[in-house]
Amino acid sequence: xxxxxxxxxxxxxxxxxxxxxxxxxxxxxxxxxxxxxxxxxxxxxxxxxxxxxxxxxxxxxxxxxxxxxxxxxxxxxxxxxxxxxxxxxxxxxxxxxxxxxxxxxxxxxxxxxxxxxxxxxxxxxxxxxxxxxxxxxxxxxxxxxxxxxxxx
Amino acid sequence: xxxxxxxxxxxxxxxxxxxxxxxxxxxxxxxxxxxxxxxxxxxxxxxxxxxxxxxxxxxxxxxxxxxxxxxxxxxxxxxxxxxxxxxxxxxxxxxxxxxxxxxxxxxxxxxxxxxxxxxxxxxxxxxxxxxxxxxxxxxxxxxxxxxxxxxx
DNA sequence: GATTTTTATATGAAAAGGAATATATTTTTG
DNA sequence: CAAAAATATATTCCTTTTCATATAAAAATC
Numbered sequence: 531x532x533x534x535x536x537x538x539x540x541x542x543x544x545x546x547x548x549x550x551x552x553x554x555x556x557x558x559x560x561x562x563x564x565x566x567x568x569x570x571x572x573x574x575x576x577x578x579x580x581x582x583x584x585x586x587x588x589x590x591x592x593x594x595x596x597x598x599x600x601x602x603x604x605x606x607x608x609x610x611x612x613x614x615x616x617x618x619x620x621x622x623x624x625x626x627x628x629x630x631x632x633x634x635x636x637x638x639x640x641x642x643x644x645x646x647x648x649x650x651x652x653x654x655x656x657x658x659x660x661x662x663x664x665x666x667x668x669x670x671x672x673x674x675x676x677x678x679x680x681x682x
Numbered sequence: 683x684x685x686x687x688x689x690x691x692x693x694x695x696x697x698x699x700x701x702x703x704x705x706x707x708x709x710x711x712x713x714x715x716x717x718x719x720x721x722x723x724x725x726x727x728x729x730x731x732x733x734x735x736x737x738x739x740x741x742x743x744x745x746x747x748x749x750x751x752x753x754x755x756x757x758x759x760x761x762x763x764x765x766x767x768x769x770x771x772x773x774x775x776x777x778x779x780x781x782x783x784x785x786x787x788x789x790x791x792x793x794x795x796x797x798x799x800x801x802x803x804x805x806x807x808x809x810x811x812x813x814x815x816x817x818x819x820x821x822x823x824x825x826x827x828x829x830x831x832x833x834x
Numbered sequence: 835g836a837t838t839t840t841t842a843t844a845t846g847a848a849a850a851g852g853a854a855t856a857t858a859t860t861t862t863t864g
Numbered sequence: 865c866a867a868a869a870a871t872a873t874a875t876t877c878c879t880t881t882t883c884a885t886a887t888a889a890a891a892a893t894c
Contacts, residue, residue, distance in 0.1 A: 536725040543816040544700040549743045550823040573688040591701045620842040660815045664695040671702040772872040
């Protein structure tokens with residue numbers, strides 16, 4: 531059981547940690563009437579001047595056609611709005627609405643207290659180390675789009 | 683951009699790290715004709731005497747009704763089989779087949795080299811620390827099903 | 835500057851996932 | 865031991881996602 535490859539496999543540990551640690555908060559989100567991706571959309575749009583739909587998709591860890599539909603839903607719900615802003619008329623900039631902002635505020639409180647609770651088991655050092663390692667993993671795979679990817 | 687709450691939010695860092703780090707390997711899986719959950723099923727069943735469907739579901743980070751359908755598919759594909767083993771006749775034990783084992787072996791090679799590649803940027807220390815922190819997060823949220831959950 | 839290529843978003847059909855519940859079996863309780 | 869509660873898996877219906885591709889606009893090329 532403990533000697534299976536997968537139990538020490540980085541990708542599995544990451545997925546499982548994400549899954550288990552998030553479960554409680556994601557249940558809270560549901561009670562706010564938000565899906566996980568919708569929460570990420572609101573949190574991403576909270577400041578700044580809107581985001582292009584494609585950028586929003588990658589920020590929320592979704593594919594572009596999925597984000598089109600998420601924004602459709604959220605627009606219907608009045609949480610965000612599309613503005614055909616820029617000079618490039620293909621682009622759609624998505625903005626958070628006042629109603630979206632209110633919804634976000636509620637979820638944000640839960641997010642903060644949940645995170646504090648999770649990290650309360652760790653000291654400053656370990657908390658910082660954990661986040662730093664995660665950030666480094668993200669950076670490693672974001673910056674470079676390798677011409678000849680190592681394993682494929 | 684860097685000062686948004688979400689960019690320093692543990693749950694987002696975990697999800698994003700998992701997503702980005704896994705992307706390359708998951709693409710490889712697809713070329714082996716495997717979905718992520720299917721790969722986890724095979725890797726989980728690789729040793730031992732089969733697993734109950736429900737245990738398999740949580741090992742593969744899926745819900746039980748989803749796992750029922752995954753096992754349906756994989757059984758049709760000849761990768762696993764259901765055996766109505768135990769004394770408890772409600773239980774279904776899922777076993778990997780020789781064909782499933784062959785498919786697993788191919789994916790396993792990719793998994794190992796991919797992980798080695800990801801971790802090659804880190805020393806022994808950081809690699810161990812990362813895995814240890816992840817394991818600790820998992821343990822924290824697995825062991826205890828708190829009677830009165832902190833945030834909900 | 836017309837044609838080709840690339841980029842951004844949308845659409846549509848099919849696959850997958852999720853919540854609630856059904857079914858079958860076992861365990862518990864009185 | 866009969867009735868009730870609990871457990872394991874399956875099923876149904878509905879929502880969401882995915883893949884491939886369409887559409888529209890900009891950029892690049894000749």
